[in-house]
Amino acid sequence: MTPRVALVTGGARGIGAAIAARLSADGWRVVVADRDPAPGPARAVAADVADEAAVSALLQGIEETEGRLDALVCNAGFMIRKPIAELSLAEWSSVLATNLTSTFLLVRAAERLLRAAGGAVVTIASTRAHMSEPHTESYAASKGGLLALTHALSLSLGPAIRVNCISPGWIDTRGEPLTPQDHAQHPAGRVGRPEDVAAVAAWLLGAESRFVTGAEFIIDGGMTRKMIYI
Numbered sequence: 001m002t003p004r005v006a007l008v009t010g011g012a013r014g015i016g017a018a019i020a021a022r023l024s025a026d027g028w029r030v031v032v033a034d035r036d037p038a039p040g041p042a043r044a045v046a047a048d049v050a051d052e053a054a055v056s057a058l059l060q061g062i063e064e065t066e067g068r069l070d071a072l073v074c075n076a077g078f079m080i081r082k083p084i085a086e087l088s089l090a091e092w093s094s095v096l097a098t099n100l101t102s103t104f105l106l107v108r109a110a111e112r113l114l115r116a117a118g119g120a121v122v123t124i125a126s127t128r129a130h131m132s133e134p135h136t137e138s139y140a141a142s143k144g145g146l147l148a149l150t151h152a153l154s155l156s157l158g159p160a161i162r163v164n165c166i167s168p169g170w171i172d173t174r175g176e177p178l179t180p181q182d183h184a185q186h187p188a189g190r191v192g193r194p195e196d197v198a199a200v201a202a203w204l205l206g207a208e209s210r211f212v213t214g215a216e217f218i219i220d221g222g223m224t225r226k227m228i229y230i
């Protein structure tokens, strides 16, 4: 049987790489699109997902090479942390383009293949869609928009295509030294790992979650449930 095919954006490192590795281990054929590709278990395509022509070419390449698409993981994203007085319009727009507009471009280009496969979409937002630190306006706005785009898409594309969102909290993607306090402040007792997000993504893309669409899954070790008064 032809294996199911998944496209993971921003899958060259971090959370996206963990999702690509998990899906590969589960028997999926995985295509990773990244503007800075790295070798891995997937077919790697160099693409900037904020670029309309690049996204069209990416999906055309999947149709020609893999011949089907069962899952789309919109994971590529980045943050600019700067006081709003210093944030240029070009910087604001670049964050919105990669973190939000890319999902519109990807879903629009992938809809036909996903419908044919009865597929699923997972978007990767952030707990910053709900809460903030100072100087993160463009990132917070992009992730709040992505959360709303996810539920809008679930209505427009269902029942053929399910669309869900994962909002990670603090996920250690770089193996930086972490203190005991970093871990202990989490109700779950530790900082998150990319594999924690990959496990939920794998479930959302599989048949066991077939009654789940338009939902947000907060994977943050409980941090957004914790009241803090100093």
Ligand SMILES: NC(=O)c1ccc[n+]([C@@H]2O[C@H](COP(=O)([O-])OP(=O)(O)OC[C@H]3O[C@@H](n4cnc5c(N)ncnc54)[C@H](O)[C@@H]3O)[C@@H](O)[C@H]2O)c1
Binding pocket: 009, 010, 011, 012, 013, 014, 015, 016, 033, 034, 035, 036, 047, 048, 049, 050, 075, 076, 077, 078, 098, 124, 125, 126, 127, 167, 168, 169, 170, 171, 172, 173
């Ligand atoms: N790490 C966390 O704590 C955390 C928390 C909440 C949400 N997130 C979200 O999870 C996603 C992955 O984060 P991460 O920490 O693994 O990031 P990362 O920086 O480790 O990896 C992101 C990958 O996306 C790629 N990328 C960035 N812009 C791109 C573009 N325009 N086109 C194609 N590829 C692009 C990068 O080259 C990189 O390989 C992001 O959307 C991020 O906002 C991360």
